[in-house]
Amino acid sequence: MKMTDVSTETPSLQQQNRELFILHKIAEALNRETNLSQALHTTLAQVAELFNLHTGWVYLQDDGSEQFYLGAAQNLPPALAQNHCALMDGNCTCLNSYLAGGLDNRDRVNVITCSRLEGLVSGTDGLRVHASIPLQAHGKPLGVLNVASEQAQWWETSADLLSLLHTVGDMLSIAVERARLFDQRAELGATRERNRLAREIHDTLAQGLTGIALQLESVDALLESGAGPERIRPVVQRALDVTRVNLDEARRSVLDLRAAPLAGRTLAEALAALAAEFDAAQSPAVEFSASGGNRPLPVRLEVGLYRMAQEALANVARHAGASQVTVDLRVTPAQARLRVQDNGRGFDPDHVPPGRFGLIGLRERAKLLGGALTLESSPGVGSRIEVTVPLSTGEAAP
Structure with missing residues (x-):
């Protein structure tokens, strides 16, 4: 041997x-x-x-x-x-x-x-x-x-x-x-969104403004001809009607631009898709859970909570060095609570590292929604961000 x-x-x-x-x-x-x-x-x-x-x-x-x-x-x-x-x-x-x-x-x-x-x-x-x-x-x-x-x-x-x-x-x-x-993928997504909005502006707002201009030109022509108020007033009213319609279109376009990921989805569904997107992009593994998240909420709350989850996940990907992240949504009749927790390197909340300006934006968003943000973190043990937003009794989506 x-x-x-x-x-x-x-x-x-x-x-x-x-x-x-x-x-x-x-x-x-x-x-x-x-x-x-x-x-x-x-x-x-x-x-x-x-x-x-x-x-x-x-x-x-x-x-x-x-x-x-x-x-x-x-x-x-x-x-x-x-x-x-x-x-x-x-x-x-x-x-x-x-x-x-x-x-x-x-x-x-x-x-x-x-x-x-x-x-x-x-x-x-x-x-x-x-x-x-x-x-x-x-x-x-x-x-x-x-x-x-x-x-x-x-x-x-x-x-x-x-x-x-x-x-x-x-x-x-x-x-x-x-x-x-x-x-490049993020830039391509932004370009596609800009192109979509440009098409919508052309198809709705631009055509509506053209209609308003034509109505005002008619008013000008009537004034030049010496027409009386009984002929001018209906034309002015039509211009006002078109203006109101276009104002509604403008508001809808701005809302769609801010909340495109929520179109046709509940907040829970949109957050689940966001978590899956980060997970698929070889970011830290992201696990999502929800309770009561399919309840319709006011658009401003859904958009605000979605954007805060988006920013919190981006902060984790950029700074935390984490391998695992959990996103949890809890909606009750009294409040909506969003929690994002990671197992990354953590930091001292009293001495926020450079580049963590996203935390300031999160606090501002929570305040605008009438809620509060709490942050728990320490070096070596990860971080937890929790946003709590009160809901008025019977408050529902408009």
């Missing part, structure tokens, strides 16, 4: 397990993010921690050009971070090499002397070289991932792990492409 040398295989297995662990952690982090900036920052933080590196940054290429912009950075040395990263603007050795196809060899890690740090005597944190990994999806160039460490000859001691960076680059490329497609 052939004996296996466990002593020689164990380090190899340990290395494989280490590599799988790294890839799993990065994939898990990327799957939680749909916001491009957050996905980049999350990946850089994971790479720095898991590869025992110190610094990283990502350049993204503008579509259809050879121009790059700094998408994200982790622990840049002071010389590169000062003056709003002024030294990071423009092309450099690694970006020019990327454009020329010099980074495409997947059999090796491209270790490049950083031309942005050359000649500097201070503020470099000892960094002189970095590893550069090209980012591309389906043959489409997306940018460059750079990583570095302040340790001497770090690229040699980390050679085995650095070989994984090409795989990490592939994962990051998919995340970048997914985020861009997500943004």
Whole structure:
């Protein structure tokens, strides 16, 4: 019987397990993010921690050009971070090499002397070289991932792990492409809605205004001819009637624009569809539940609660880093209550992080509806937002 040398295989297995662990952690982090900036920052933080590196940054290429912009950075040395990263603007050795196809060899890690740090005597944190990994999806160039460490000859001691960076680059490329497609889909939806409204304005409001103009021209002609009030008054009345009809059309169009997702649906049905949409978009898994939500409510309440759920879910997708979200609607004769809860990173409600201005909008919406918003969160345990809106006795949809 052939004996296996466990002593020689164990380090190899340990290395494989280490590599799988790294890839799993990065994939898990990327799957939680749909916001491009957050996905980049999350990946850089994971790479720095898991590869025992110190610094990283990502350049993204503008579509259809050879121009790059700094998408994200982790622990840049002071010389590169000062003056709003002024030294990071423009092309450099690694970006020019990327454009020329010099980074495409997947059999090796491209270790490049950083031309942005050359000649500097201070503020470099000892960094002189970095590893550069090209980012591309389906043959489409997306940018460059750079990583570095302040340790001497770090690229040699980390050679085995650095070989994984090409795989990490592939994962990051998919995340970048997914985020861009997500943004394009949102933009396409907004364009379709604008086109729909433009058609409706043309078909109703514009034609109605033309009718009003014709009636007023008739009044002008009657005045010129010296006609008496008995002939002019009916024409003025017709102009007023058309004006009122068009005012109703304008109000309906504005209402439809604000509440298009609610058209033909109850609030519970619209929220269920919203939760499914976020879930399908590879946002955190979203679970929806409702009780009494099929009861018709005043339009202003349905629209307000729907928009608050929409904003709360968007905040979770952008900032929370959550894997699970629950949306719960409870409607009783006395009140409507909407709750959105996640298992993300949480934060201190007394010190709202930058970019959380959506919370201000949520409070304002709740106040406009005559209700109240409560927020519970702490670092590491997720967040819960609850909106409670009172219902007048017998209040129903108009």
